Amino acid sequence: MRRQTSTGGPDSAGSSRALRLDPLSLPVSFAARDSRADGGIRQIELHRERVTLHRAVHGMQMTISVRVSEFAGVTVRDTADGRALVLLHRDPSLAIPLLVTDDAAERDAAWQAWSEILALPQLADDRRDPTPRRRRSNAINARRPSFLVRRRNGYLLNPAAIYRGEREIIARN
Numbered sequence: 001m002r003r004q005t006s007t008g009g010p011d012s013a014g015s016s017r018a019l020r021l022d023p024l025s026l027p028v029s030f031a032a033r034d035s036r037a038d039g040g041i042r043q044i045e046l047h048r049e050r051v052t053l054h055r056a057v058h059g060m061q062m063t064i065s066v067r068v069s070e071f072a073g074v075t076v077r078d079t080a081d082g083r084a085l086v087l088l089h090r091d092p093s094l095a096i097p098l099l100v101t102d103d104a105a106e107r108d109a110a111w112q113a114w115s116e117i118l119a120l121p122q123l124a125d126d127r128r129d130p131t132p133r134r135r136r137s138n139a140i141n142a143r144r145p146s147f148l149v150r151r152r153n154g155y156l157l158n159p160a161a162i163y164r165g166e167r168e169i170i171a172r173n
Contacts, residue, residue, distance in 0.1 A: 019084075019100045021046070023110070023117040032097055044096060048117065051087070051096060066094060073123040074098070074114045076107060085110055088123060 021028055027047040034042040034055055042055035051071075053064040072088045079100065085107060087096040099110045115122045 019081075019097055021098050023098075023113045026117070034093075036093065046087075046096065051094075053094070064094070068118050068120070071096075071118075071120055073121040074111060074118070075123040076111065083107060085114065087114070087118070087120075 019030070019032070021030065027045060029043065029045045031041050032044055033040055037055040037057055038059065039056075042053055045052040045054075047068075049068055051066050051068060053066075055062060055064075066089070070089065071094075072090060075086055075088045077084050077086045079097070081100045082102045083100070083104075084097050085099040085101075087098055089095055098114055099107065101107050101110075111122055114120075
């Protein structure tokens with residue numbers, strides 16, 4: 001098993017290259033930006049079967065291990081550094097950058113390779129602005145009060161017999 005040495009941070013000193021991971025050299029360990037982590041950096045170990053994230057938040061060290069099958073797929077996103085190839089998870093804090101480049105041909109080739117190596121689908125970036133909160137119509141005005149909703153209307157199962165025009169006989173002991 002080959003190991004790749006970890007880099008010095010999200011941008012290594014003296015390196016002018018953006019993040020570029022090779023899908024054929026797994027497992028790989030690297031550092032990536034994390035705005036919520038202490039120092040703004042998290043360490044990521046990427047294997048074919050699992051991803052392990054190491055970070056500290058407010059001085060508390062944490063390690064998160066996620067199976068690769070739990071990721072939604074591989075997608076392309078716009079970042080501050082350029083267009084990035086990202087391993088997408090439904091929790092946005094667990095998304096993993098794989099490649100940052102402006103070269104469309106290189107990005108498409110890497111997208112295909114990462115998708116095949118990790119056995120995940122290639123996803124189109126369908127991020128949208130969050131929908132505005134729906135304003136509720138005042139549904140309470142048209143409703144009956146809750147105690148009346150629970151109350152049933154009365155109906156007679158066995159209506160009382162009413163005899164009219166007859167003499168009433170009363171039996172007494």
